[in-house]
Amino acid sequence: MAATAHPLMVGHALHSPSTRYTILEFIGEGSFGKVAKCRAHNSSKLVAVKILKKTYFQNVEDELSVLKTISSLNADHFNLVTFYEQFEYLGHKCLVFELLDVDLLHLVRSLNVNFIRPIAKQLMVALQGLKAVKIMHNDIKPNNIMMVNIDDSSFSVKLIDFGVASPISAATPGLRIQPTGYRAPEICLGLPYSGAIDMWGAGCTLAFLFLNDNLFPVHCEYLMMQSMVEMLGMPSKQQLQFGLYSKKFFCHEVDELGTRWRLLTPEEYKSRNRTKAEEWPEYRPHLSSLDDLLYVSVLYDI
Known part of the structure; x- marks a missing residue:
């Protein structure tokens, strides 16, 4: 017992x-x-x-x-x-x-690229190690990366929390993994995926360190997808055709130009998913490409 x-x-x-x-x-x-x-x-x-x-x-x-x-x-x-x-x-x-120190979420400040670069290198080494043993972390985000010693100017970090990690061989299309805002497009759409989703999470984490804000909205799946489309463009027709969850965010329609996919409006998203899309935050600019991050000090007023 x-x-x-x-x-x-x-x-x-x-x-x-x-x-x-x-x-x-x-x-x-x-x-x-x-x-x-x-x-x-x-x-x-x-x-x-x-x-x-x-x-x-x-x-x-x-x-x-x-x-x-x-x-x-x-x-x-x-x-x-x-x-x-x-x-x-x-x-x-x-x-x-x-026992490690503070996690990256609680640094509570944006970092200069000269400080972000060594963190990026360490994350790439961590992902290289996981790839070698065929493991996916599945939950890379700022609060799962911790400083070894915050008083050490070298910004030494370690990846933590393997609670939802899995063998690469266990990757199954349709699994709902990774947190909102750090979720790779193939997970959002329900497509086949690999350990590359951890690279997406790492990239979003590095952007967070630069922006002192999330690259993609974290409180609403619709806004996350809207932001991805605005910044990176529409997923390919093939991805949308085979994605298990494509119709959660997109619709397929015919117009004078032929058959095409488009992002649902907030009203259509609510009707289809019975979940209201949140309003776009007033403080948050719409970024049309990753190049816009070059002007982040102006866009985010930091």
Whole structure:
């Protein structure tokens, strides 16, 4: 019979087969559970312990499988968070990782390209490592990339949170992965995809660091797609023809020029999906191409 999870508080100790971890403070929370800053008794090292909710237990085996796969990589060389161990204590499943600093979402400032460039290089190395072991992260965004030490001028970062990562071989068209605003077009449209979707997430993250804002809207799928079309152009006819979700955002019609696809209006989107499209934010300029980012200091008034 499974043990009933007891509530945990600061000062409580989590006992693993190798040591005990004293909870110093809770530093994060999400749908998976909580993250606690802990001190390991056997080494006095500070670590981050991911304490999972019982409703998340069914997913932990997939995460552990991915962590086991990437453990063959040198975590420091490939800029990946180091995973130490997993254990269960008083009904809590716990994953122990190295303790990092602040995530990129909470830098709360735009960065000069000279600072973004080394972060980009480190992200590319991380993706190179994941590709080597045939793993997709599926959730690359600013708060899943953490500074190793914010006081270090070298801007050393690591990729964290493999909770929704999966083998490349498990890629299935139609899966709803990646967060809104960081979701690759092939995921939006329900097309076949590969580990290239992580490169899209990385690109959106680097743009966030430059803009101090999201490149594509994150609170409305329709606005996200509208922004993609304005900035990058319409998806190809072939992509729209075979996309499982193409008709969520686009319609197929015939006019004097022949058969063509177009983006739904906000009213059509609401009627078709029974979900209201949000209004375009007043502060946000419409960018007609990625080249517009060259003038971002004017467009975003930063």
